[in-house]
Amino acid sequence: MQNSLYQKCQDYQADYVKLWEQLVNIDTGTGYGEGLVRMGGIVLRFLEELGAEIKTVDSDTPGAGFNIIATFSGQGTGSVLAMAHLDTVFPPGTAAKRPFRIEGEWAYGPGVSDCKGSVALCLFALKLLQETRYGDYGKITCLFNCDEEIGSPSSRDLIQRLTKEHDYVLCCEPGQFGDGVVLSRKGSAVLKVEVHGRASHAGNAPQDGRNAIMEMTHQIRQMSALENPAKLTTLNFTTIQGGDRNNVIPDYAVATADVRVAYPEELDRIEQAARTIAQQKAIPDTRVEVTLIRHNPPFPRNESTDALIATAQQLYGEIGKTLLTNAAGGASDANWAAAAGATVIDGLGPVKGGINHTDKERTAVASVAPRLYLLSRLFMELGRKG
Numbered sequence: 001m002q003n004s005l006y007q008k009c010q011d012y013q014a015d016y017v018k019l020w021e022q023l024v025n026i027d028t029g030t031g032y033g034e035g036l037v038r039m040g041g042i043v044l045r046f047l048e049e050l051g052a053e054i055k056t057v058d059s060d061t062p063g064a065g066f067n068i069i070a071t072f073s074g075q076g077t078g079s080v081l082a083m084a085h086l087d088t089v090f091p092p093g094t095a096a097k098r099p100f101r102i103e104g105e106w107a108y109g110p111g112v113s114d115c116k117g118s119v120a121l122c123l124f125a126l127k128l129l130q131e132t133r134y135g136d137y138g139k140i141t142c143l144f145n146c147d148e149e150i151g152s153p154s155s156r157d158l159i160q161r162l163t164k165e166h167d168y169v170l171c172c173e174p175g176q177f178g179d180g181v182v183l184s185r186k187g188s189a190v191l192k193v194e195v196h197g198r199a200s201h202a203g204n205a206p207q208d209g210r211n212a213i214m215e216m217t218h219q220i221r222q223m224s225a226l227e228n229p230a231k232l233t234t235l236n237f238t239t240i241q242g243g244d245r246n247n248v249i250p251d252y253a254v255a256t257a258d259v260r261v262a263y264p265e266e267l268d269r270i271e272q273a274a275r276t277i278a279q280q281k282a283i284p285d286t287r288v289e290v291t292l293i294r295h296n297p298p299f300p301r302n303e304s305t306d307a308l309i310a311t312a313q314q315l316y317g318e319i320g321k322t323l324l325t326n327a328a329g330g331a332s333d334a335n336w337a338a339a340a341g342a343t344v345i346d347g348l349g350p351v352k353g354g355i356n357h358t359d360k361e362r363t364a365v366a367s368v369a370p371r372l373y374l375l376s377r378l379f380m381e382l383g384r385k386g
């Protein structure tokens, strides 16, 4: 299909790959300030050349890099926020061990997919708008944050504030295998259960003990029933500890369950029900405490996201491509945006092909130009709409 904008995306590919390589070859594990500052510097220079209005916000952790907010103002009415993160899960030294490389159809290297391909994609989409002198948008903002991989503790407020200042949020996590985007993500929490019993000699006076492990098995069985398949809520006990000597009735046990929810109210339900269940004890004189530690809120499926996806699918169709959709179990910054009321879609980056967060991470090189086209067209259409 002939399409001059898509042709331009293809023409950018070589320069895109150069930048991609440069970014992947800098270690930027979360908290590794030296690398994050170096990579941030490259991103800042690119944005300066495009004439962006730029702000940086230091991480709350001293020396752990900074977040970059780049804004472009046009003559239109709509406003769009795009996000991609600078940090990876890999420690210093990884890039030297397995630097960026392209082999066949795939690009490899630490963070090649998650999320350096997307950082470069955002930059080139902005470049495309500048070079084609497209100005029919109110405001386009890109946020590059430095702590996504640990749940964005020091950028989540920034994400939520920016979300409220824009009509749409485009989260550029890696494209889903098979050329998909993400229309919902689960939220996560940890349910911690502690049992306090009474220690006693297991041989001489077992009757005087109150066995914390035995009470824990009872609690685990009860609390596992808080799963709710109809609402996609899962609850799995994944750690347990208790007792340290074989001849002592244990006076303490602790267990944690991984909780995933598709709907925010499910976390409240679980918290309340777990408290009630904790009172239903099998062994009197034990004390059971439960705590629900909330991590990311869910990014639930909703009508406004569905409409945004329909727009994206239509735009992708302009170059003869079909955009698939996926519900994801893991969380991302789209969760923070959704919790702040955003109309958001996720997974707009180049398409992943391996297992991210491992040395098998890889990206389909052929997906770069189509995904660049999609992101640029979304900026244009959503900027115009408002």
Ligand SMILES: [Zn+2]
Residues within 6 Å of the ligand: 085, 114, 115, 148, 173, 174, 332
């Ligand atoms: Zn990511």
